Amino acid sequence: MPSVFHLLPFFVAAWLFFCGLYGLVSSKHLVHSVICLAILQSSTYILLLGIGYRVGGTAPIFADIAPGTLTVDPVVQALMLTDVVVEAVVVALLLAMVVKAHEKSGTVSPDDLRTLRG
Amino acid sequence: MTAPSSLTPLPVAVPMLGAALMACLRKWLNRAAMDAMGILVAALTLTVSCLLLAKVIHAPSVYWFGNWSPRGPIVLGISFVADPISAGLAVLASTLTLLSLIFSWRLVDSGSNHFQPLMLIFLAAMCGFSLTLDIFNLFVFFELMSTAAFALCGLKTAEPAPLQGSFNFAVTNTIAAFLVLTGIALLYSITGALNMAQIGLAIGIRHDPLVLFAFTLLTCGFLTKGAVVPFHFWLPDAHAVAPTPVCVLFSGLMVQLGLVAVARLRFVVFAQTFAAHEGRLRAILLSLGLMTILVGGVMCYSEHHLKRMLAFSTICHAGMMLLAIALGGPLAFAAMLVYLLGHAFIKGGLFLTSGILLHRLRAIGERSLFAKGKDLKWTAALWFSGALGLAAAPPFLLMTGEAGISKTAEEMGKAWIPWLFMVGGGLTSAAVLRVGMHTFFGWGTEPITDEAAQIGELPETANEDQRIFWYQFAPAALCIAIPIVLAVMPGWLSILREASTIFTQQSAMAQLVYGNAMTTRPPGWSASLISAAVRGSAAFLAAILLALTSIFRMKLRRALRVGAFLESGLHPLRVLQSGHPGDYVLWLTFGLAMIGTANLILLRS
Amino acid sequence: MPEATRTRLFLVFGGVFLLLFCYSVMDLPPWGDYRGPYGDVIARVGVYERHATDAVNAINYDYRAFDTLGEEFILFTAVLGVMMLLRREEGTATRDAGKVKDAMRLSTSVRTAAMPTILLTVVFGFYIGLHGQLTPGGGFQAGVILASVPFLLYICENTESFRRVTSHTCLEVIEASGAGAYVLIGLAPFVMGMPFLTNFLPLGTTGDVFSSGTIALISACVGFEVTAAFLLVGYTYLQEIITGEITEE
Numbered sequence: 001m002p003s004v005f006h007l008l009p010f011f012v013a014a015w016l017f018f019c020g021l022y023g024l025v026s027s028k029h030l031v032h033s034v035i036c037l038a039i040l041q042s043s044t045y046i047l048l049l050g051i052g053y054r055v056g057g058t059a060p061i062f063a064d065i066a067p068g069t070l071t072v073d074p075v076v077q078a079l080m081l082t083d084v085v086v087e088a089v090v091v092a093l094l095l096a097m098v099v100k101a102h103e104k105s106g107t108v109s110p111d112d113l114r115t116l117r118g
Numbered sequence: 119m120t121a122p123s124s125l126t127p128l129p130v131a132v133p134m135l136g137a138a139l140m141a142c143l144r145k146w147l148n149r150a151a152m153d154a155m156g157i158l159v160a161a162l163t164l165t166v167s168c169l170l171l172a173k174v175i176h177a178p179s180v181y182w183f184g185n186w187s188p189r190g191p192i193v194l195g196i197s198f199v200a201d202p203i204s205a206g207l208a209v210l211a212s213t214l215t216l217l218s219l220i221f222s223w224r225l226v227d228s229g230s231n232h233f234q235p236l237m238l239i240f241l242a243a244m245c246g247f248s249l250t251l252d253i254f255n256l257f258v259f260f261e262l263m264s265t266a267a268f269a270l271c272g273l274k275t276a277e278p279a280p281l282q283g284s285f286n287f288a289v290t291n292t293i294a295a296f297l298v299l300t301g302i303a304l305l306y307s308i309t310g311a312l313n314m315a316q317i318g319l320a321i322g323i324r325h326d327p328l329v330l331f332a333f334t335l336l337t338c339g340f341l342t343k344g345a346v347v348p349f350h351f352w353l354p355d356a357h358a359v360a361p362t363p364v365c366v367l368f369s370g371l372m373v374q375l376g377l378v379a380v381a382r383l384r385f386v387v388f389a390q391t392f393a394a395h396e397g398r399l400r401a402i403l404l405s406l407g408l409m410t411i412l413v414g415g416v417m418c419y420s421e422h423h424l425k426r427m428l429a430f431s432t433i434c435h436a437g438m439m440l441l442a443i444a445l446g447g448p449l450a451f452a453a454m455l456v457y458l459l460g461h462a463f464i465k466g467g468l469f470l471t472s473g474i475l476l477h478r479l480r481a482i483g484e485r486s487l488f489a490k491g492k493d494l495k496w497t498a499a500l501w502f503s504g505a506l507g508l509a510a511a512p513p514f515l516l517m518t519g520e521a522g523i524s525k526t527a528e529e530m531g532k533a534w535i536p537w538l539f540m541v542g543g544g545l546t547s548a549a550v551l552r553v554g555m556h557t558f559f560g561w562g563t564e565p566i567t568d569e570a571a572q573i574g575e576l577p578e579t580a581n582e583d584q585r586i587f588w589y590q591f592a593p594a595a596l597c598i599a600i601p602i603v604l605a606v607m608p609g610w611l612s613i614l615r616e617a618s619t620i621f622t623q624q625s626a627m628a629q630l631v632y633g634n635a636m637t638t639r640p641p642g643w644s645a646s647l648i649s650a651a652v653r654g655s656a657a658f659l660a661a662i663l664l665a666l667t668s669i670f671r672m673k674l675r676r677a678l679r680v681g682a683f684l685e686s687g688l689h690p691l692r693v694l695q696s697g698h699p700g701d702y703v704l705w706l707t708f709g710l711a712m713i714g715t716a717n718l719i720l721l722r723s
Numbered sequence: 724m725p726e727a728t729r730t731r732l733f734l735v736f737g738g739v740f741l742l743l744f745c746y747s748v749m750d751l752p753p754w755g756d757y758r759g760p761y762g763d764v765i766a767r768v769g770v771y772e773r774h775a776t777d778a779v780n781a782i783n784y785d786y787r788a789f790d791t792l793g794e795e796f797i798l799f800t801a802v803l804g805v806m807m808l809l810r811r812e813e814g815t816a817t818r819d820a821g822k823v824k825d826a827m828r829l830s831t832s833v834r835t836a837a838m839p840t841i842l843l844t845v846v847f848g849f850y851i852g853l854h855g856q857l858t859p860g861g862g863f864q865a866g867v868i869l870a871s872v873p874f875l876l877y878i879c880e881n882t883e884s885f886r887r888v889t890s891h892t893c894l895e896v897i898e899a900s901g902a903g904a905y906v907l908i909g910l911a912p913f914v915m916g917m918p919f920l921t922n923f924l925p926l927g928t929t930g931d932v933f934s935s936g937t938i939a940l941i942s943a944c945v946g947f948e949v950t951a952a953f954l955l956v957g958y959t960y961l962q963e964i965i966t967g968e969i970t971e972e
Contacts (some may be wrong), residue, residue: 310758
């Protein structure tokens with residue numbers, strides 16, 4: 001049974017995912033919901049980066065070290081690098097929906113926006 | 119192993135380039151020019167996809183981006199797989215987008231001319247999603263498809279409802295995307311690969327809790343896109359508020375692509391994992407499909423907003439397609455694709471017809487439309503043909519698909535599946551018939567209505583001219599005509615069966631990826647159409663009866679008012695569709711927990 | 724569904740999900756023990772094959788350049804969406820720009836200190852953008868850094884100064900050109916009979932700024948696109964605040 005410290009980043013990722021979902025379920029403000037989606041995203045980043053780490057490894061930049069030195073995994077870093085910037089703008093899109101919803105109905109609480117019932 | 123065609127990336131590159139160009143020139147082009155450019159680029163994409171399809175009919179190939187071929191067993195680059203199935207899906211996407219853009223010529227509000235580039239990007243994402251064989255690339259196109267969809271859904275900013283529907287859609291599908299990404303991360307950690315064939319070979323027969331959990335995450339993420347119960351709540355909200363051309367694409371292809379992704383996972387990535395537990399996996403997926411068909415069908419009948427009703431019928435038919443994937447095997451999968459094709463056009467035709475009604479009669483709720491369509495003869499013909507198609511009656515393509523699925527089901531001893539298809543098809547068809555009889559004939563008493571029927575009643579076209587134009591009618595008519603043409607055209611079914619054999623075999627996919635010679639030679643299509651025709655016609659007749667009990671409910675005795683009961687009863691189900699995003703996330707978590715536990719317990723040992 | 728019920732039900736189902744997650748994660752290779760071959764192969768051969776010392780950007784703009792194209796278009800789509808959702812419709816009442824309380828101008832010392840900061844930021848942004856293939860950096864990061872400059876102006880001064888340095892038409896054209904250029908760079912190898920997004924430019928010497936072929940070029944296009952995208956989003960939101968619709972009170 002591996003030690004807890006060998007799995008801590010993954011447990012943190014799981015807990016963040018749970019917290020994000022909890023925030024979405026119990027949210028009373030649409031902006032809060034959007035930020036909870038950002039928390040969900042952070043959870044995936046922690047999982048990805050935790051998977052790619054190598055103890056004793058250095059950054060995969062070979063400007064001053066020889067190729068073949070022990071480095072961490074560059075692939076997961078590449079995967080999430082572009083995601084960070086892109087999701088910032090997707091959050092902007094969701095916030096634009098919230099702004100417009102507030103403009104049209106005067107409220108930002110999901111409980112009060114119930115035109116789509118039934 | 120044939121050399122890859124250089125046409126392969128074009129179904130994605132052409133619409134992307136077109137969209138960028140149109141966005142660049144947006145300030146200087148007027149509406150007509152933007153519309154024309156959009157239609158031109160969509161037509162170009164259609165041409166390119168058709169050429170690609172023609173090239174790969176008997177010679178599937180794999181295309182490596184950046185010229186990065188695999189190094190031994192390790193795949194370095196991203197690959198597209200060009201076979202009749204993926205190229206065919208790209209053709210379908212281009213056709214539906216082209217017809218939708220023609221429909222929205224000049225009249226549909228174009229959001230300051232942002233609508234056309236967004237539709238093209240949506241098209242590019244759908245093509246990319248169908249063609250890719252790299253799991254992270256699948257995620258990227260999933261996100262691109264979703265982002266374009268969120269934006270398109272919220273186009274009508276004049277009322278509050280579209281923003282709410284768009285927000286619910288965005289929240290649930292973004293969670294789905296993160297579930298998929300988590301699953302990809304877990305698979306990457308144990309296999310060190312991102313190519314689906316390589317992952318499948320690396321996982322092998324391993325089925326410890328980690329692999330099963332990754333399977334759960336990936337499946338639930340794609341099933342959310344595929345609108346399967348209990349992940350389906352976002353779909354009716356999104357459809358009720360999105361403009362008509364966008365609904366065509368959502369229900370026609372976007373939802374079904376989620377199911378195609380589930381099929382890829384099942385047949386390529388996790389093929390060997392469940393080899394020992396085929397029956398149990400089948401049971402899990404079948405029960406999901408069963409719930410989806412029942413919930414979708416019943417809720418479909420109880421809706422009085424045309425677009426929401428059609429959205430629930432999409433959910434019902436998505437359940438049927440999931441059943442086909444659950445059964446497994448090349449014939450069932452080929453039949454599922456036939457069903458997908460037929461459904462895409464029929465549903466597209468029905469949505470376009472409802473768009474014509476919204477434009478002409480300025481209403482989309484059943485009560486507001488009552489008896490107003492009495493002089494719209496050709497529109498009525500389209501609408502009732504759509505109802506015929508939904509019941510899988512001849513001469514539409516859905517019947518052919520249903521034949522294949524039912525044959526596989528009977529071979530596996532699950533004789534209840536054809537009955538389930540009849541129930542689902544009958545319910546959805548009955549709902550369409552009921553609305554049609556109310557609107558176009560004005561029969562019976564005033565329709566029951568509900569709160570939800572008043573959403574989105576603002577017409578999406580300007581007030582100037584309420585005639586039905588040829589560019590509105592022609593796409594709808596084409597959508598209804600194409601399944602009939604395809605159903606009687608010979609020869610393509612065996613090509614589909616051959617391609618489906620490659621799709622459903624992990625070893626065949628691996629051979630394609632690593633450049634080895636292909637060794638499969640499958641038999642042709644062999645499902646009897648007679649029994650399917652009988653079943654389809656019976657379902658249609660039952661649908662007519664059900665619709666009539668609803669329409670003439672005042673003249674019937676209480677006990678016979680089945681239709682009216684289905685329409686206004688079943689309160690608990692309707693309460694669940696509450697419009698609150700927190701509720702939707704709760705049911706998503708419920709689905710995750712249930713499916714995860716089921717997978718762990720049943721597929722572990 | 725009443726809120727309390729929803730939360731309680733979620734704690735049950737969410738708890739089950741959390742337990743499943745933690746239970747499955749115990750089968751992962753322990754943290755710090757990355758085993759997979761993909762990253763190691765690229766780390767070993769990336770420098771020789773592409774003359775790029777930054778393995779992460781070599782992956783982003785060469786090995787998996789198609790993914791980055793998709794991501795860039797997600798950004799593009801989201802910006803189109805923001806502009807479409809917050810568009811001003813004809814016939815709706817707009818607040819008179821002069822009467823809106825704009826942000827208060829900060830003190831003279833802050834505004835004076837802002838100028839060298841802006842200069843430094845611009846230089847730093849271009850440095851990061853040009854050295855993407857050599858050190859951590861590249862188009863996305865450079866775009867964000869450069870986009871922060873007009874926002875700094877907005878914070879120190881007011882909306883007028885933001886709008887003075889950014890022109891909506893210009894930004895739209897730059898953004899769309901950045902996205903379109905990436906696709907064109909991908910299509911260019913077709914002329915030589917090579918697949919989409921092959922690195923066809925001369926690779927140069929490792930360690931030089933002008934090396935690694937199309938990696939630097941794509942990085943530059945992405946940089947322009949990201950800068951313009953963020954500024955467009957900022958512009959649209961500020962427009963919404965200043966000329967947003969009057970809600971019926």
